[in-house]
Amino acid sequence: MAVAPASVAAPFAARDWLRAAGKGEGGVQLSGLLLILDAFAAVGFALGLAFGVTGISSGLLRAAPWLALLAASAALRGLLAKAAAEAGAGAALTVKAFARRHAFAAVLAQPPGGARTAGESMAAVVEGVEALDGYFSRFIPARLASAAAPLVVIAAAAFASPISAAIMTATLIPFIVGMVLAGLSAAEESRRQFQALERLSGLFLDRVRALPLILAFQGEAVQVRALTLRADELQRRTASVLRIAFISSGVLEFFAAISVAVVAVYCGFNLLRLLPFPVPETLDLTRALFVLALAPEVYAPMRRLAAAYHDRQAAEAAVASLAPLSQATQPLTVAPPPSLDRAPAIRFVGATVLYPGTDRPVFDRFDLDVPPDSITVVLGPSGAGKSTLLHLLLGLAPLSAGEVWIDGLQLSAVGSFAPLIAWAGQAPLIVPGTLADNIALARRGATHEEIAEAAERVGLGGALGARTMGLDARLDERGGGLSGGERRRLAFARALLKPAPILLLDEPTANLDVESERRMLSVITEAAKGRTTLIATHSDRVAALADQVIRL
C-alpha cells in the first residue's frame, strides 16, 4: 500500500475500525439513552424551580410539592449520570478486551527485536487500547445524546413559550457550525502534539536503555540538557494546543451564554410588556423562569460532546497503530504439520527476511543445510540476525523470499514448524507458581518424576534444592530468587520436557560461569541426541560441540 493515500484516508479507516469494534455493544446506546433521559429530568428540575420560586410567596405549603420535584429531579439527574457512566464504562470494557486480545496476538506473532521495539508493543497493547475507553464510554454516548436531548428540551420549552423555543432552535444551528469548526481546528494541532509526546517518551526510553553507555561516557549532564530541550518543545506544543482548545471551548461557552441572554432579554421584555413588536404570547414569571432554566440545557449536550472530542482524537490516533495489528494477526494456534518420529534435515534455500516497513533485509538469500541428527552452531555479533534465523522456523519472522524445508515440509505452506520444535531462549518466561509449574508449561500433564528428571539434568535440582524447597520453590513474576543462569536452566528444562525432533537454543550458556557452562555443554549434547539442533551463541565452547559452525 502506498503511504500517502493511506495517511489521507486514515481518519476514515480509523472510524470504520472503531465502528466495527463497537458493533453490538448495547451499553454504548444505553449510555446515550440515559443521557437523553437526563433531558427529561432537566425539564422536571426547571418545572420545580419555576413553580417553587413563584409559589413560595403564597406559602411554603403551595411551593413544597414543586420544591420536592426540584430536589427529586436533581437526584434523578445524578442517578442517570451515574447509570450512563457505568453503562458506557461497561461497554468500553468489552470493546477494550476485544481490541487488547487482537493487539496482543499481533505482538506475539511478531515479537520485539524485529521491526517493532518492546516499547511500541507495550504501548499498543496497554496505552493504545486504553485510548479507546473515552471514545466508547463518553464520546459515542455524548454524540447520541446531542442528537436528541436538545430537541427534548426545546419541545418542553415550546409548551411554555413557543417563541423562546423558536429562538433556541435558531441559535442551535450556528452553535453546531461553530462546534464543528472548533473541533476541526483542534484536531490537526492535537495530532502534532500527540506525536511530540510519543517522540519524547521514545527519547526517554532510549536514553534509559542506553544509560550504561551514557554513564560510561559521563554524558549525564549533556543528555539531561538535551532532554530538557525536547521537554520544553513538547511543553510549547502542548501549550499551543491547549490554547486553541481553551479558546474554542471559551467561544462555545460564550456563544451559549449569549444565546441564553437572548432568551432572557426576550422573556424580560415580554414580562415588562415592552416588546417593540407584537407577539402571540404573554408570559408570566413561572413560564419565563421555566424557559430560562431550560435554556442552558439546550447547549449542555453539545458542550459535553465538544468536551469528549479529544477522546475521539485519542482513539483515532491509537487505532492508527491498532488497526494494522489486527490485520496482521495470524491465527493464534498453528495447525500442526504431520508429526515426525525421527530427527529431520533442515534446509534454508535463498531464505530472505525483510520486516515490513524496513529497507534492509535481516538476511538476504541465505542458504544452509542442517543434516538430520546433527548440531549446527550459528555465531555472530548481536544484531546480526541469529535470533531471527531461529524465529523464522517458528513463523515469528516473515519469510519474504526463498524457502525453508524440514524434510518434505515447506515453511511457506505450513507457516510455522513450532509443533516440531523445543526451545530455550534468552528471556525465559517465568510465571507466578512453583518451579515445577514453570517447567511443566512445556508439556501439560507431565508427571512430577518427568519434571524432576528434566530439572536434575540441567542442574536446577542441586542448585535450588540446597537453598530452598527445590521444585516446590515458589517463584514470583520477576523470577525472584533465580539468577540469570538459573533462568537459562529453567528454559532448558522445558526444552528437555517436550518430545520434539528439533531443538533450537538461543544463547544457552550466556551468564553461566565456566563450571556451569561445562556442565551445560554435556546437557546440550545429551538433549541434542536424536534431535536436529540449531544453536545461536557467542560462546566458542558451545561452538566446539558443533558438527558445523556458521558465522553470520
Place this chain on the structure above:
Amino acid sequence: MILAKTKNLRALVDGERRRQGRALALASLSAAVLSVASVALLSLSGWFIAAAALAGAAGLASAQMFNYLIPAAAVRFLAILRTGFRYAERVASHEAALKALARIRPALFAGLAAAPPKEALALSGGEASARLVQDVDAIETLFARLSNPWAAGAAVASGVALTGLAGWAPALALAAFCVIATFNARHLAPSHARLGRDQQRAAGALKDAVAAFAAAAPELRCYGLETWAADEIDARGRAFGALKLQSARAQGWSSLAQSAILGLAIATVVALAARASTSLAALAGLATVGTLEILAGVLKAMEQNGAVAEAADRLEPLLVHGAAQGVLAGSWAEPAIAFDGQLFAPGERIAIAGPSGAGKTTLFERLLVLRAPPAGFVQIDGVDLAALSAAEARRCFAYAPQDAALLAGTVRENLALADPQADDDALWAVLHDAALDIRVQQAPEGLDSWVGENGARLSGGERRRLCLARALLRPAPWLILDEPTEGLDEATETLVLNRLQQRLDRTGQGLLIASHRAAPLRLCSRLVQFGGSDAAQTPARSARV
C-alpha cells in the same frame, strides 16, 4: 497532604511552584474572579427576570420605570468576565503545570543517572517510560489545581453573600450545605484514593505481563502457550477494567450525592426565602445552583488523589540520590591501574583473554563502575576504585562495549557523547580510524544520518565500528575495547587494527582489549588470561607476549 511521605519529590514540586509562582498566582486570581462572576451571573439573571415580571404585572407605568439597562448590561459584562477569566485561569494554570513538568522530567532522569549502578540499570524500559511519562503526567494536577481553593472560597463567599440578600436563614442554609458537600467529598475520598492506587498498580501489572510475554514469544509458540498467554493478558486486562468500572461507579455515587445535595439545598434555600420577595427568592435559588456547582467541580478533583499519591510513591525513589554530580572530577593525567596484584603502567596495551563468561566484560563494567567494584579489586594510581567516586573512575576510560550500544540519534549525536566539543574534523578523523568514514560520506545526510534505535539502520559491523570511533574520540588515558572487531571481515579488521595501532603510538593511550579473535590481541604487549573455576573474580595467569 499527598506528598507528605515523598519529601524529595515535594522539594522538587515546591521549587517548581515557586518558579511558576507568578503564573500560579494569576491562575488563582482568575479562578476567584471566575467563581464570583459565575455565581453573580446566575443570581442576577434570576433576579432580573423576577423583578421584570413584577414590574410588568404592576402595569405599563412601572414597567417603563423599571431600569432594565443596568442589570442587562451587568449580565453581559458578567458573561464576558466569566468567559475571559475562565480562559485566563486555564491557560495560566496549565502553562505553569506544563513548564514545571518540562523541568521535572529531566530532573528525574538526572536522579536516575546519579543512582548507584545496581538501581539505575535495573529499571526496565517499560518501567522507565511509565515513570517519566505517565507518573509525571499524574502529578500535573498538583499544579493545575492549586487555584481550586481560591475558586471554591470565592464561590462560597459570593454565594453566601448574595443569598444573604434574601435573609440570614437562606444564607446560613447555603453555608451549611457547602459544609455538607465538602464533608461528603472528604468522606468518600479514601475509597477513591484506594481505587486510584489500585488502578495504577493494575495498569503496571498488565504492562509488565505484556513485556514478559512479548519477550518470550518463541517459547510461547513452541509450547503451544499462545492462547494461554492471551487468556492471562485478558484476565489482567479485565482485572484492570473491573477496577476502572468500580471507579466509575464510585464517581457516580459521588456525583449522585452532590446532585442530591444540590437539589435539597435549592429547595431549602427557596423555602427559607419565603419571607423575601419573589425576585430575591429567585436570586437566592440561582446563587445556590451556581455556588454548589463550582464547589462540586473543585471537590471532584480530590478523586485523583489516589493516583497522584501512587505516582508520587513511584517517582520518589528516582530522586533520593540527588542530581548527577559534576563531571570530570579526577586528578590524574595518566594513571596506572592495577588489578589482582598486577600493575599496568600508563600506555601499556593489555589483552584480556578467556572464554565467554570468564569475567572479561564484568572486569570492564567494574572499572567503569557500571557494577559496584568489590573493595580492593582495582587500584587506580594506588587508590582503591571502590573508594573513588564514579565520576573520578570513569574519566580514566573510553569504552566500546561488547553489545555495541548506540543512542537513537544521528552519527554526530552518537560521537558527541564522547566529546561534545569536538569539531567536524575530529569526528571525521575518528570515523576514518574506524574505517567508517567512506560509508558515512556516502550517506546523503553525512554526519547527520539517523542511525535508528540502537543502530537498527546499520549492519552489525557498522554499529561496532561506530562504537569504536566514539571510544577513540574520548580523550581518556585508557581505552577499553570489548570485542571491537567481531562481525568484521578480515580485511576491515586488519585496516581498523592498523589504524588503531598508529593512533595509540601517536597518543600514548593505554589499551585494555578483550577479544576471542587473535588479531586484536596481537596489538598487546601483555596478556591476562581469564578462566578457571572462579573465573569472574580471578585472572588465572598473566604473561608477557
